Every structure is written in C-alpha cells, then in structure tokens.
Amino acid sequence: MAENAAKRLKTDNGVVAIGTHNGHFHADEALAVYMLRTHIPLYSGAKLVRTRDPALLAECHTVVDVGGEYDPSRNRFDHHQRSFSTTFPGRPTKLSSAGLVYMHFGREIISRRLDQPQAEEDSEQVGLVWRKIYESFIEALDAHDNGISVYDSAGLAAAGLEKKFSDGGFTLGAMVGRLNPNWNDPISDNPIAAQEAEDRRFELASQRIGEEFDRDLEYFTRAWLPAREVVAEAFAGRHEYDSEGRILVLKRQSAPWKDHLYSLEEQQPGAGKVLYVLYPEKSVPDAKWRIQCVPVAKDSFESRKPLPEAWRGFRDEELDRISGVSGSVFVHASGFIGGNKTFDGALAMAKKALEI
Template sequence: MLRSLALRMAENAAKRLKTDNGSPLAIGTHNGHFHADEALAVYMLRQHVPTYSGAQLVRTRDPARLEACHTVVDVGGEYDPSRNRYDHHQRSFGTSFPGRPTKLSSAGLVYLHFGREIIARRLGLAADEDNESVGLVWRKVYESFIEALDAHDNGVSVYDPTLLAAAGLQKRFSDGGFTLGAMVGRLNPNWNDPVPEDPAAAQAAEDARFELASTRIGEEFDRELDYYVRAWLPAREVVAEAFAARSDYDGEGRIMVLKGQSAPWKDHLYNLEEQQPDSGKKVLYVLYPEKPTPDAKWRIQCVPVAKDSFESRKPLPEAWRGFRDEDLDGISGVSGSVFVHASGFIGGNKTFEGVLAMAQKALAL
C-alpha cells in the first residue's frame, strides 16, 4: 500500500501547481519521525488553500533544499509569515492564538494565518470576508481541535502535573493513549520494520507514510470543520431564540425550550449567558423533543456546571432517579413520565406539557 502510494505521488508530479518560474510550488517540512502538527499543517495548505493545490512536498533538513521551498513548516528555525516560514522550535518563539495560553505548533501557525480563509470558503464566502460567523468558527475549531495538537507538540499537559501529584490523583485505568497526536504517531514505522537499502527508496517509503498520516489527521480536521460550519453554527440561532423566550416558562428564566428539533445548545447557552450576565438567573433545565414530529416524546436535560462536567447546576430530584413509567408518575406526581436517569442529569416524558411540569416541580424541590 505504501509503495503504491509513493508511485501515485510520482505519477502525479506533472500535474502539480507551477510557480512563476515554471518549477513546482513546494512545501518543505522535516524528514524522519513525523508528528501530527506538521501533518495537519501540510494538509490544510494543500487541501484548503487554492494557492497550494497540488503543491509538491519536500521532506528534508537540508537548509539549501528548504530555502528553495516556497513555504516551510515545522523546520528551519524561522517564523516569518512574509517569507512563508512557519517554525516554532526556535528559542525566541512564544506566539499563541488570540485569547489562548498555549504556544503554537506548526499546525497552530498555519491555522492562525490561513484558518479564516479556510472557514470563509467553507461557508461559501469570499476568502477575505471576515464576518462574525467566520470569527466564531475560527476560534471554536482552534479551541476544540487545533489547540490539542499545539499542546501535544509543545509538551503541555492537560492538567498541571505538579497539582495532580499534590492532590494524589492517579488514573484508574489506561485510556489507551489514543489522542490526535498518537493517531498520527502510530503511522510512523516501528523500530524493527525493514528499511530499503537505497536511501532514495527509504525516503520515498517514509514520505508515503507521512502522506497517509497527513490525510488521516486531515480527515478528522474536515469532520470537525464540517460539524461547526453545518451543525454548530446554525444551532446558534435556534438557541438564541429559545434563550430569549425562556421567561415564557419560568419567571426567572431557568427553563429553556428548544421547539421543533433539538440542536447542540451547550456552547451557545454558556456564551449567551456570558454576553447577558444581568438577564436573570442561569438556565437550569433544557427541554427538547426526541425527534421533529408532533407525537414525539420530550426530554428534560440538566445544564452542566461546565461544558464537559458531569455535575449539573441542579440535578433532577433524588427521589425520582432510577424510576420509570407508572412508578415515576406516582413518585413525581406528573403523568406520562418515561424515565429519570440514575444520576439525575436527564429525564423524559411523553408530552411537552408533562416534561414542562417535571421541570417546574424540580425547580420547587
């Protein structure tokens, strides 16, 4: 498979983009062991920025060969956008994404400079159009995807290891180490894999592995980008409308109802609450139909204290938890009950009127 990929790469050389002097436009990065950050940096440029469509990839540490490249990422010891140089390993480097603390890797640098263009094109806008939606998605994709690669490549842990040790916290089990960085890393050859004796063949085999890794991490990036453009961003209007109408169901605005169809609401709810800190008490329960049909059952979900937290701002009453159907009807005093989860973070009712009654009763308990 790797050999066939290398052959296809060679066969496509004639189709690659040409520069003004007729030579292939080249993106340079280092050879040897590859990482997720340069794999994604190369993918973003070649697949999402028209200038680099079909660009040649040059993997080397030879300064003369790198100097001849149009663009260089993750090698060369230079960060200079005016010269298309995007390395982060030099001692003087300290650039981070606006509003975020993590030092950038080559993925973060390419995203910093080209991310807005990538997102604008995905939204069907002019490449240089910078409206609110472009900025929202640009920041969100960085925080949800790119920053993890920056942190991984710069050796930044999710939690402060000193504080973890001081608290005596240890993992209960192995999580398999399956991170975005590890996903790319495992595509490197094993230490005892056979290596072609011919240096050119050996480099071609290594480059083919890098191409696979770049495509793999790029596919995940595309899925992330498509989610935020096609699902997350349209949900903002839905949630904003529900947030504005929450006082219709509770005088203090603690119940929010998503009518018609459920949509991703957590990010947008927290953002709306931050933007309007004096708009009343925080939302405690979100109500939504299981599917967009008139006969759909309804869910009540507790708002977590933070997006990734398992702790709810106000869980459903302890006496309701773990019960279903008629048993739950009798305990809650609300007919049509379907269930309440054992942890109290979510429940259900056969009708909107029933799930609203559950929410109102839960507020009073």
C-alpha cells in the first residue's frame, strides 16, 4: 500500500491533507484519521480539513467518511453510499471509515510495530495480529457506525431475554461521541472561530480513541503474539500429563492462552479438548500454581469441566481434607479456578478433577 500511495499523494508545500466531514463527529473517522497520521509515515504531520464542501474535499489527497466514494486507488474511504457493502475478509460486518483505513493500512501499521525484518506485511505473524485487532477492536466501531446491534433483537425477544441492569451505554463509540459539544453549549457567532473550536474537540477525540487503539496494538504485538509460541509448545506436550491431552501446562509463567488454545484445537479437530490449564503465579522457583478451567468459549463464564462442586469455596487445610490433595490453597466458589502451593499439587488436583 505504501509504495503505491507515495505516487498518488497531493501535497501543499510538502504537507498532505486528510479530509473528513465537519459537524457531529464519530469514533470511526476519529480513529481513521489517527491511524493515518500517527502510524503511516506518509501522513506524518498531515493537515486536517473538516468540511462537506466537495470542492475542498477534492483538493485533499485522502478523504475519509465523507464524499460518497470508496476508491482506494484515489485514497477515498467513504462508506455511506447506497451501493457500499464491503466487509473485512472473513467477517460479516459492513465497514466504516475506520475499518476501511485499517483494512488497507493495518498490515503496514502492524509490520512497523513488530519492527522485525521477517515481519513483512504479508507474513503469517502480521496476518494473525491484523485479523485479531480487527475482531477485538475495529469491528465494534464499524458495527456502531453502521447501526448493527451486537445481538439480534428479534432473537432476544423470542428467547424472552431482557437486560438486568443498565450498562450506561458506554462503548468505544460513546466515548468519542460524548466529546462532541452539548446541545446547549455556547457557539461563537464567528463561523471560523466556531469551526476551530469544533475541530479542537475532534482532535481530542481522535487522540483519545487513538490511545485505546495503541494499547491494543501494543498488547497484541508485544504480548499476545509471543504467547502463541508458548501455548503451542505446551499444546504439543500436553500428553505428558494426561494420556488424552486434557491438561495443558505453561511451565515457566502464565501467558494469554485462550485464543491460541482454541485456534490450535481447531487446527487439530481430532486431538480432543483441553479441560484444565496449569501455570505458576509468578516466574520464580517456589511460586504457587494455578489450575484454571477452559471456558466453553473465550468470553463465557461456563467451563468445559468445572472443578468439583465439593471443593468450591474452600481453602487451605480444609480443602486438603475435602480434595485429598495436600498443599491446596483455594478453589473459587464458581469452580473455574483453583490453586496449590506446588506444581505437583496442582497437577494432582487436575487429575483428580478429571475423574470426578
């Protein structure tokens, strides 16, 4: 993308311009602008033009979320036109300007953050993170801007499901939205001053949503991706602890394991399911160990096989007596996690739980 884009950019005294609409702003264009200006060198120091004037937009080398045109060859990234139906590869959600910019520039952003010679834009590493950040962060913005609900309302009504409490409607989109002026905030009679004030609010919103994006980018490139090798090694050696491979041991320290475990299981559908994951609380020789149940799905509170009901809510010597395993520390009241003073003790708990 970068090589071709360099030939297309229009500049004004060496400064490129990104156009987007003025008025009420949203999370999608706020993030789209941030990703370009912060992570793509071609846009470093880019001028922001917030307008709906077609003549002014035509002078911008890149336009996002306005203009009624999606044409990456001309750096036009709008999604409001009636004919627009583009989605991210493998995902069903129609893209917003955030998704469009991320789809075209995200691989370059990730490749630069990995800062490794082998981490080229079309590499497997970059592709893994590119898809993961879209699913965990960008897709929610696309759905919000296109009015797509998390759940099917008719399905919820048919099931008789209702919210038990208000979550305040606080989402990534709402976080940006409330940085818009209130309906009764004073507005300058001078249209230039009024636009400048609005633009300052947009700049703040763009920076704010950008900070959250950067946290995800940092996590998935520096922590989540390296964890894949750790989990893969443990997955390959899981039959050392159980003939059916139901116990996975992270020997040195805990790492983000859920995504990678589910992915590895999908790649080997006949290998059976892991039920318990063991890991030390700290990376020191005398660390206590945890035994955690694998959820039926990443965001589920339901475990594939919870720890025995008779153990739940007990601690220390009393748990030793009930479980028959010495060195026990605790088992959570819901049965999704427990602990032991040693690896051997945690392993004994896992093996005994498999039999109950």
